[in-house]
Amino acid sequence: MKTILMTGITILFVFVMTAQTYITNVTVLDVENQKEIPNQTVLITNSLIVKIQSSKKVKIPDNAVIIDGTGKYLAPGLTDAHIHFSQNGGLYTRPDTIDLRAFTPYEQEIHISKTKMEDKLRRYLKNGITTVFDVGSTLYFLEKSKTFQDKDFAPTIYMTGPLSTTYKPQVFEDFPDNSPFALTQTVEEGIKSVQDQLPYKPDFIKIWYIVGADGLSVEESARKNLPIVKAVIDEAHKHNLKVAVHATQRITAQLAVENGADFLVHSVDDEILQPDFVQLMKKNKVVLCPTLIVHGGYIKTFGQNLKFSTYELETAEPQQLGTLLDLKHLSDNTMVKNYKAQGNSEQMLSNLKASDSISRTNLKLLSDAGVTIATGTDAGNIGTLHVSSYQAELIAMKESGLSHWEILEASTINGAKILDKEEEFGSIKVGKKANLILLDASPVDDLANLTKIHKVINNGSVFNPEDLLKDTPEDLAQRQLNGYNLRHIDAFLEPYADEVEVYNFPGQLQYKGKEAMKKGYAQMFTNTPNLHCELLNRMVQVNTVIDQERVQVGIRVIEATAISQSENGKIQKVFFLR
Secondary structure (H helix, E strand, C coil): CCCHHHHHHHHHHHHHHHCCCEEEEEEEEEEEEEEEEEEEEEEEECCCCEEEEEECCCCCCCCEEEEEECEEEEEECCEEEEECCCCCCCCCCCCCCCCCCCCHHHHHHHHHHHHHHHHHHHHHHHCCEEEECCCCCHHHHHHHHHHHHHCCCCCCEEEEECCEECCCHHHHHHHHHCCCCEEEEHHHHHHHHHCCCCCCCEEEEEEEEEEEEEECCCHHHHHHHHHHHHHHHHHHHHHHCCEEEECCCHHHHHHHHHHCCECCCCCCCCCCCCCHHHHHHHHCCECCCCCHHHHHHHHHHCCCCCCCCCCHHHCCCHHHHHHHHHHHHCCCCCHHHHHHHHHHHHHHHHHHHHHHHHHHHHHHHHHCCCCCCCCEEEEECCCCCCHHHHHHHHHHHHCCCCCCCHCCCCCCCHHHHCCCCCCCCCCCCCCCCEEEEEEEECCCCCCHHHCCEEEEEEEEECCCCCHHCCHHHHHHHHHHHHHHCCCCCHHHHCCEEEEEEECCCEEEEEEEEHHHHHHHHHHHHHCCCCCEEEEEEEECCCCCHHHHEEEEEEEEEEEEEEEEEEECCEEEEEEECC
């Protein structure tokens, strides 16, 4: 009996270890050859793609898991080649850019970033992003990232530690253990900044090539700091680590590439690139991540000119998106007033338009020349929210003149090329990781179809997107508040159940059903441009959220309490106390 039992266990073990999943009758997106291949069956065994062939030739064993891909499209999982886990994307995440610590302590932002890392990872995977590059973090996150290596719900993470830089913002002197910057003012300090990371096993090294802070001209400052930049690059290469460089001026980008940089993580935005530099990029096989939208995220937030699509409002971490609107009600002190004025100034908007135009022209030049382009958002910066900003980045790339196929290539296989891992992931090929997204429509026709995800496959594990991250009652309450403050009627109504009931406390029915709400609120949104709700306090108890609010409606200011009750992922009842 013991022998029979052990034999049974062995058979079960072998079956589990060789579990097979067949995706049948699907159109495969071949991003390397830029073609759609219809009526294919893809076999996944454990974490790898082991066979791709015509569905007519496949015989499927009885014990296999079958996913019907009829009418669907199979794409490689997406890569965001530029994010920051130590930043949350909200208003308070970069005190070196706008110091609002008088309103919200930076310690609170640090706590959010550390406790919400799993939430971010699940949100990325839910939306088809199976690989992320953290291009500048802290030693805490560099160590923490290793704990997610074997988690099926987590995208693959490639990460560097603190950025080697000759300029460190003063505010981070108060947070030495949580600073994403390593000050390197000598060659020796530059070398040490690499060596300090080695025990944490970074995937690459990053240089923040900031110039002009020393009072010199851009080129003088760039050349003065070049020996340190070169020392960091050389030390990293000595340890077989590639080097990413933040360089937004032509001179810094050129000097970085001439001295061995492998990965430029922003566009040059101060001048149009000349053919000799374009060819240098191609010859040296330097990858470019253009990050086209991040600068505008700051300016639009400061000027309170934010607009979000329904997709962005549903996909973003709702609490962080909500903070981006806080300048509407923060105390109107001199600093806040100045930031608002700058965000709306003719000069600032003109500069943004010019830099955007140069960045997009340069992206097209480099892409046409055959330079490898990798999609990345710089998510975590103010106004560039994790996950939801990805579609906006793709739209900006399209507006730069890239084709849908070029953008799909940049968003998949080219991300793998950053670290020479294109034989491991990034396209649908036998022997590669089964990091895939099964789509309801073709992104070749419309890039927005990348959001129409039927299944996510991560290292061979198959997920329904909605199972990866559930909305909490607080998420629902915040999403409707964001829609309210943006006067976006569809986003406002989305968290509510179709038959929601809205009462004036204790029991006077005001609305029943979303359609009735829509009639009342749509008119108010249209007629009240200065409508704004400030959240004063929030209490969450199981499925009930109690919000204390101060609402400006026209010239009136109303103090109110909203009590929302949620079930089955939607707000079912709301009670207002005024």
